Amino acid sequence: MSKQLRTDFKWNSDFKQVKTELSKISSSFCLAKWLQSTIHFQLGTTHSCHHLLTHKITPDDIKNSHTGIHNTSVKLNERALMLSGVQPDPCNYCWNIENSNPDAVSDRILKSSASWAYPHGNDVIASNLGENISPTYLEVSFSNLCNFKCSYCSADYSSKWQNELETLGNFSTRNGEATTTILKEETNLLLNSFWKWWPELKKHLHIFRITGGEPLLSPATWNIFDDLSINPAPNLQLAINSNLGVPTNIIKKFIEHANSLINKKNINEVRLFTSLDTLGVDAELSRNGLNQNLFFENLNLIMEEVPSLRIVIMVTYNAFSVNNFTDLLKKIYELRGKYLNDQRWQPIGISSNYLRHPEHLSIKVLPERHLLKMEESLNYMKSEFHDSIKNKQGYFIHEINSLSNIIDWFKQPIDANEKKRLQANFLQFWSEHDQRRGTHAIKRINELNLLNETI
DSSP, rough: OOOOOOOOOOOOGOOHHHHHHHHHHHHHHOOHHHHHHEEEETTTTTSSSTSSSOOOOOOOSSSSSSGGGGOHHHHHHHHHHHHOOOOOOGGGHHHHHHHHHHTTOOHHHHHHHHHTTGGGGGHHHHHHHHHOOOSSSSEEOOOOOOOOOTTTTOOOOOOOOHHHHHOOOOOOTTTTTSSSSOOOOGGGGGHHHHHHEEEEEEESSEEEEEEOOOGOOOHHHHHHHHHHHHHEEEEEEEEHHHHHHHHHHHHHHHHHHHHHHHHTTTEEEEEEEEOOOSSHHHHHHHHETTOHHHHHHHHHHHHOOOOOEEEEEEEEEETTSSTTHHHHHHHHHHHHHOOOOOOOOEEEEEEEEOOSSSSSGGGSOOOGGGHEEEEHHHHHHHHHHHHTTTTTTTTTTTHHHHHHHHHHHHSSOOOOOHHHHHHHHHHHHHHHHHHHHHHHHHHHHHHHTTOOOOO
């Protein structure tokens, strides 16, 4: 291809121009399809974006090169569609947003405008399908070992879920089931291939992110820390996902390793990603295993002890998120003000995405009246808009756009019979959840009149 993308402007501050640049290649072109990858070693699967369902890495994918762990035949086919201007079906998270509002800034635009993406845009174009391209943003899951059983998770990503289903059987709504055999960390051949690739791979990475399970419980996470202490990667951002529900001694171990790598300049930055979907009892229903007191104790400890570290709170916006979401936004605003310093201009970010699977736990089960609560949260964010002088801890436009996109998706009509089916499954799931886990979700649903058209 002879077309070139302009890189002489700040992509992360002019999203309209970003969309124009990407459209030079096609209306569905997305740099993340080439440059971003998540690999779940315990499942032998990958996807190029966290919104997509995963697919298997086959023996044919890796028979000629370790890069096949990333550049699978499935991804090559989807890249070909994007180059032709076709919207690949697996990427419908963004198409739902873009097709409902042509002016919306979807994650296709946000990801392509990231510092790990747009500087490499013309390399992507030159690579065509990118059969041997190296990712610049790689996320890996070494194990499903986890201490939580989040409502929307599964045995694929949580050993707690796995153990429960093996003991009590499946939920009648079928969510949470394992989709494949869980591969053990110590005997995983795909993981062996990764370790052989790692010395060369890390030279190309802007961001290396470890997810789970709970990464701080995985031996491989500490192996990465040990490797980077001996073999520096000074341009690398190391990102760790954590539910912040692990014991304090493990958090202190993380703090020690993070400070060591930062102070020795062995890496460029350490960042931590955590998850919280709302505040109060609703948060602990959504994320079974969450102790909010421990969560904020650990968050505060990390922010105090690692002065350059930034935390991003990931929100899986679901039916239980809506009622107390403004309270969460106010809490984040307060923490931002507390931890602003010369080393971090945004101490705590927020990344909000609507829950899609399982659909019966999504906001699609809610009556239209809940739109008022959603808009209350959006208006709060707008009222505390970031200003580098007057409101340094305020919310950035991309954070506001994420919630706006969720609201646009909620407004899309849904068939009345389908909604009734989802609501029935919603109640069935939470009834079984109460019986299995000793929670009081049905009581809370009734307290909130959650599914009623009127209060």
